[in-house]
Amino acid sequence: MSIGNSPEDDRPSDDSAADGLTADASAAASHAADDRPSIGRALQQARIAAGLTVDEVSTSTRVRIPIVHAIEQDDFSRCGGDVYARGHIRTLARAVGLDPAPLLAQYAEGHGDVTPTPTPAAPLFEAERIRSEPRRPNWTAAMVAAIVAVIAFVGFTAFNGDDGDGKKGPVAEGPKTSTSKPTAPKPKPSKPADPKPDxxxxxxxxxxxxxxxxxxxxxxxxxxxxxxxxxxxxxxxxxxxxxxxxxxxxxxxxxxxxxxxxxxxxxxxxxxxxxxxxxxxxxxxxxxxxxxxxx
Known part of the structure; x- marks a missing residue:
């Protein structure tokens, strides 16, 4: 009999073997990820393979030419944010015949999966509460002004209708129409025409x-x-x-x-x-x- 470890003790356990396989797979995936072309490089190669120019891609996608050039150089700072960058990547990939899903996943790996933060409900409620109510028309003031205007008009009419002695002024009369028929002018006796000379x-x-x-x-x-x-x-x-x-x-x-x-x-x-x-x-x-x- 030998004193020491038995041959079974020298064999690796199942857990150790599993950990080794996982590490090898991760290394292989990392190596494969490093071999992938960048997002901009992939879009550029696909555009060239499709026989398209930057101007043609810009016209078909309505993405401005400077932004297309920047994305092909992996510069996403001109997109205006992650949401617009993802939208541009998706649009350009479809225009050059690529599947946008792998490119979007690659973008998320390098920039993080950024999702818009929901706005808390409290500030919106406070804003609604602080907002001033629309002013209602002051009907009382309008009615008072109308009554004053009517009284002033009546007084002005009464003052102009009477003269200094309290008598009403003469009313201008239009020309009187004559009911008699106009007499036709009497024809004047015509002189006998002079005899025409021979x-x-x-x-x-x-x-x-x-x-x-x-x-x-x-x-x-x-x-x-x-x-x-x-x-x-x-x-x-x-x-x-x-x-x-x-x-x-x-x-x-x-x-x-x-x-x-x-x-x-x-x-x-x-x-x-x-x-x-x-x-x-x-x-x-x-x-x-x-x-x-x-x-």
């Missing part, structure tokens, strides 16, 4: 006596007309349409050629010349001062 007389009075005046009127049809003065200068050469007239003057003589003498009327020196020209008849005529005389 056309031949007015024509004679209107022409100068020191010149020869010939008027050609195409009363019955159109006619070709040629007119020259005493020197042979052409005064007119053309067609005179029906209803039209032409007047020619010269110091000594007017020479006419009528293409259709039967269609025209002649007035020489203010007098109508009676003629018996036939339709279509061509006439050569000459007139001088004084009574109409055919040259």
């Amino acid at each position: 056309p031949s007389d007015s024509a004679i009075a209107g022409v100068p006596r020191d010149k020869v005046t010939v008027k050609v009127n195409a009363a019955d049809g159109r006619s070709w007309i040629s007119a020259k003065d005493h020197s042979g200068r052409q005064l007119f050469d053309g067609v005179l349409e029906q209803g039209k007239s032409k007047t020619f003057q010269d110091q000594k003589k007017i020479d006419l050629i009528l293409g259709d003498a039967g269609a025209v009327q002649l007035y020489v020196n203010g007098k109508q010349v009676d003629n018996e020209f036939e339709p279509g008849q061509v006439e050569r005529l000459s007139y001088t001062k004084g009574d109409p005389e055919v040259g």
Whole structure:
């Protein structure tokens, strides 16, 4: 027999073995955690792999470009707090095709699981109690003011309605309307109209006596007309349409050629010349001062 520990005493107990396995697992997990890329690095790699630019990610997520750059550099100070940082991580992860849950867990490991502290109920109750009640309108003062205004108006009306002797002043009256019918003005007797002068007389009075005046009127049809003065200068050469007239003057003589003498009327020196020209008849005529005389 040997004195000392038995072989069974040299074997490790079950508790020691379990502790060893737990320590090894923790070490392996810690080593695996150290091998993970950072949150910003993971988001950046996923964005590049998806072929997206920072501008495109900012446009699709509405996260400002400087904040996207800061998160990819693992700078969460520009997010405005942990709540906004978590929201930005979740939004950017979905935009580049990553599962946001591992990234949020990794953020919680480095920044702690910060949850908003509930506000105690007592301060809210105190604030409600301290808040002043809205002022109610002072109806009594309003009624008093209205009564005073009415009394002042009545007194002012009574003072202006009476004069110094207590008599009422005269009331202005509008213009009186007449009920009688307006009388129509009597028509004034008109004077008898002066007799109109004979056309031949007015024509004679209107022409100068020191010149020869010939008027050609195409009363019955159109006619070709040629007119020259005493020197042979052409005064007119053309067609005179029906209803039209032409007047020619010269110091000594007017020479006419009528293409259709039967269609025209002649007035020489203010007098109508009676003629018996036939339709279509061509006439050569000459007139001088004084009574109409055919040259």
